[in-house]
Amino acid sequence: MSKFWRKLIILTLTAPMLGACGDIFDLDINTDPDAATEVEGDLLLPTVLANLAANRAIEISPGTAFHAQIWASNGSAGVFSDPERYIISSFTTGNTWSMIYTNGLKNLKLMRDQALASNPARPNVAAQAEILSAYLYWMATSLWETVPYTQAIQGDQFPQPEFDDQETILRGLVEQLDAAVAMIDPNGAPGVQEGDLLYGGDMQQWVKFANSLKLRILMMIRNRDTSVDPQIQALLAEPLIRTVADEAEIPFFTEANNENNLWRLNNLFGGFTDVMNGNAFVYAGAPLVDLMKSLDDPRLPTYWELAVTADGSAYQTDEYFGQVAGVFQFGDETSMVSQNIVRRDWPSRILTAAEVWFYEAEFLASTAGAAAAQTAYETGVQMALSYFNGKPGAIPAADQAAYIAALPPATLSAIHDQQYIEVFDRSPENWVHWKRTHHPDLPLPQQAALGDIIRRYNIPPDERSSNPNTPAPVPLTTPMWFEPTN
Numbered sequence: 001m002s003k004f005w006r007k008l009i010i011l012t013l014t015a016p017m018l019g020a021c022g023d024i025f026d027l028d029i030n031t032d033p034d035a036a037t038e039v040e041g042d043l044l045l046p047t048v049l050a051n052l053a054a055n056r057a058i059e060i061s062p063g064t065a066f067h068a069q070i071w072a073s074n075g076s077a078g079v080f081s082d083p084e085r086y087i088i089s090s091f092t093t094g095n096t097w098s099m100i101y102t103n104g105l106k107n108l109k110l111m112r113d114q115a116l117a118s119n120p121a122r123p124n125v126a127a128q129a130e131i132l133s134a135y136l137y138w139m140a141t142s143l144w145e146t147v148p149y150t151q152a153i154q155g156d157q158f159p160q161p162e163f164d165d166q167e168t169i170l171r172g173l174v175e176q177l178d179a180a181v182a183m184i185d186p187n188g189a190p191g192v193q194e195g196d197l198l199y200g201g202d203m204q205q206w207v208k209f210a211n212s213l214k215l216r217i218l219m220m221i222r223n224r225d226t227s228v229d230p231q232i233q234a235l236l237a238e239p240l241i242r243t244v245a246d247e248a249e250i251p252f253f254t255e256a257n258n259e260n261n262l263w264r265l266n267n268l269f270g271g272f273t274d275v276m277n278g279n280a281f282v283y284a285g286a287p288l289v290d291l292m293k294s295l296d297d298p299r300l301p302t303y304w305e306l307a308v309t310a311d312g313s314a315y316q317t318d319e320y321f322g323q324v325a326g327v328f329q330f331g332d333e334t335s336m337v338s339q340n341i342v343r344r345d346w347p348s349r350i351l352t353a354a355e356v357w358f359y360e361a362e363f364l365a366s367t368a369g370a371a372a373a374q375t376a377y378e379t380g381v382q383m384a385l386s387y388f389n390g391k392p393g394a395i396p397a398a399d400q401a402a403y404i405a406a407l408p409p410a411t412l413s414a415i416h417d418q419q420y421i422e423v424f425d426r427s428p429e430n431w432v433h434w435k436r437t438h439h440p441d442l443p444l445p446q447q448a449a450l451g452d453i454i455r456r457y458n459i460p461p462d463e464r465s466s467n468p469n470t471p472a473p474v475p476l477t478t479p480m481w482f483e484p485t486n
Helices: 003-020 022-026 041-058 064-067 078-084 089-118 123-144 165-183 203-223 228-233 261-269 286-294 353-367 371-387 397-405 412-422 429-437 459-468
Strands: 069-074 249-250 281-282 348-351
Touching: 022 041, 041 089, 041 123, 041 249, 041 261, 041 348, 064 069, 064 429, 069 078, 078 371, 089 459, 123 203, 165 203, 203 228, 203 348, 203 353, 203 429, 228 353, 281 286, 281 429, 286 412, 353 371, 353 412, 371 397, 371 412, 412 429
Parallel strands: none
Antiparallel strands: 069 281, 249 348
């Protein structure tokens, strides 16, 4: 293990203390004049990224995958079966809120402010902080809708910030990303490099990430306001995440204490004793498996593991079956999420090339028709399939080519099918995709605690009790602003 990575582990453990300090950096009493008064962005950035990756792997995932019915719980633990039936723990949402606001955004603001105050200034470091902050704000509004944005992370001026509506946040994030890209100076002082777990300090890649995140946000706004179409059209000509090599993902590793958190849970409590066993906690969701089977999708054996006999000695079936949401059965033929996915070094994938190509295809299909969208649609599928090249679960090139050749025309429905298949591993993107498209048509989980598909979480109790500006709760089935109205 490298010296840098050992240092990152320590920072990950101490991140809550760094973030929670808030205004402590402004105090001038009991200060050791020989002690460091700043934490460099080279240390803050990997700390934020490590906490983000861990949260996405085990706090909000698998929950949002259950909400989108992409994954299903085996029902062995309430921590998994509850969110599938819309029983939402305040601890889960509280941990995520703290990761975003206390540990994430506060540290990124510190990183940005110090970079701009340096002599010479480090605008590339500040741009990295702004772009990642935009992702965290996007994540927050995607989970809770109305959250602090314009007054957030300004404790000296707004100790109890107002909450902004989702339209304000999404449009503000577009402007924030534009400003961050404009800040990047390829000839200036370098950005964070060694601690940049996304791109190793390559600022051109950060430009692609920022533009691609902007495209995601504009496609959400477009559900309610097509006047953003010229912005989308112009953005499609800008540098975007177009290849697998461009993708924004935070790595996990095979070495101890740096593995994917969902793998660690299964390894500790699920007993990875036989490669045929899949994993102990997350099963295949019926809507996704049924869709993939209808398309004869070659990713079936990549995503899923065939059910095995009770003693794990033989396959129980040669067909993949998903589990209906809210049904917890044991010893049946339900497929599990494969160890190609639940593995030590499965990364935290934030934004993919396939996602970008599918947005382009969707935009073209809705403005110029299926024929105009076909190339972008096929390229998106190719990017999704080729992601596994050289990895566990790799799909033979001949199977990739045959699948693409047999694709239906690039209608909106067909594009949304492929988006639903591709986003299966990413939280909260999988849930957001369903809310943005309402595709496919999902059944209400059996024994669900709500009368409709869940759309949001409530603001965590700790925030509600400490900030009187917190809005009153609304039903968890209330559609968010960006959702289609028909």
